[in-house]
Amino acid sequence: MYLFGALVSGSWLLENLQPSGSFKSRGIGNLMFRAVESAPGGKDDVHFYSSSGGNAGLACATAAKTLGRPATVVVPLTTPPHMVDKLRGLGADVVQTGENWAAADAHLRGTVMPAFETGHAGPARAVYVPPFDHSDIWDGVETLVGELEAQVPGPGPSGGGDKIDAIVCNVGGGGLMCGIMQGVERIWGPARGRRPRVLAVETEGAASLHASVEAGALVTLPAIRTIATSLGATRVAEEAFAWAARRPGAGLISAVVSDREAVVAMARFLDDARMLVESACGATLATVYNGDLRRHLGPGLTSAEWAEKNVVVVVCGGSNINLDMLENYRKEFGV
CATH class of the missing domain: 3.40.50.1100 (Rossmann fold)
Incomplete structure (x- = not known):
């Protein structure tokens, strides 16, 4: 399938359909x-x-x-x-x-x-029960990578996986990202050769991972200033920073989008997929609609080459949203 608006091959991983409504x-x-x-x-x-x-x-x-x-x-x-x-x-x-x-x-x-x-x-x-900073949590999240490796068509040892070029997720405290990175490392590792890159997305006002990468040290934000409150960790887990800063060969890319871009993505995804997701999930989807996906993952590629790339976008879900909230966001940001 093609990801809406991105002109690239890919899949939506619908974690919004998990029992609690999110990954x-x-x-x-x-x-x-x-x-x-x-x-x-x-x-x-x-x-x-x-x-x-x-x-x-x-x-x-x-x-x-x-x-x-x-x-x-x-x-x-x-x-x-x-x-x-x-x-x-x-x-x-x-x-x-x-x-x-x-x-x-x-x-x-x-x-x-x-x-x-x-x-x-x-x-x-x-x-x-911590929200994100525990190895058992990362182990649980890692299962989604194993499912992707097995289910995405390709020549990998399980019949898939080697056709995955990238996985896109958001970052709050880093639990989702840590689990994905752990799974990519375990399944692909040095012996497997080419591995999927991971695009980790935050919103402006909650970009503690991006700030830490820029500073070369863990940064604690003074406050959270975003509508995407589910991404509102003033400091990411140490393990998340380790993946981003101390393991340069891991293929992790940090990206930041605006609240407005997240709202635009929420509205467009509702139209395109008939699914309502919260603003934290909209941050991930924004990279599909605003062109960041190609800017980060396909610079220098021709349109034909980019169209052959296979990108998995993790639709993480989230329950802090309803139609009234979306309408208020659209009015606030002129969407």
């Missing part, structure tokens, strides 16, 4: 499954705790329901009511406190989890 189900689901499997007293001793009022929290609540275990999600007071309703609808115990994620996370780890551990009869199994 977060892969990594967080894997972490939680492993926690249950390794519980000394069995799964009955496990209680999950998350501090995300966004897609990570939804993935935690969704996986907890599937595993038959309780989940408590502490969210900041700024969390949209429809996200709180989604969490409660999944059976999670929701606590609202603090003005931002850092305050909610501090309350979770400093007050809520210790209270469980001291008041729980028997072995205390309060399991903290």
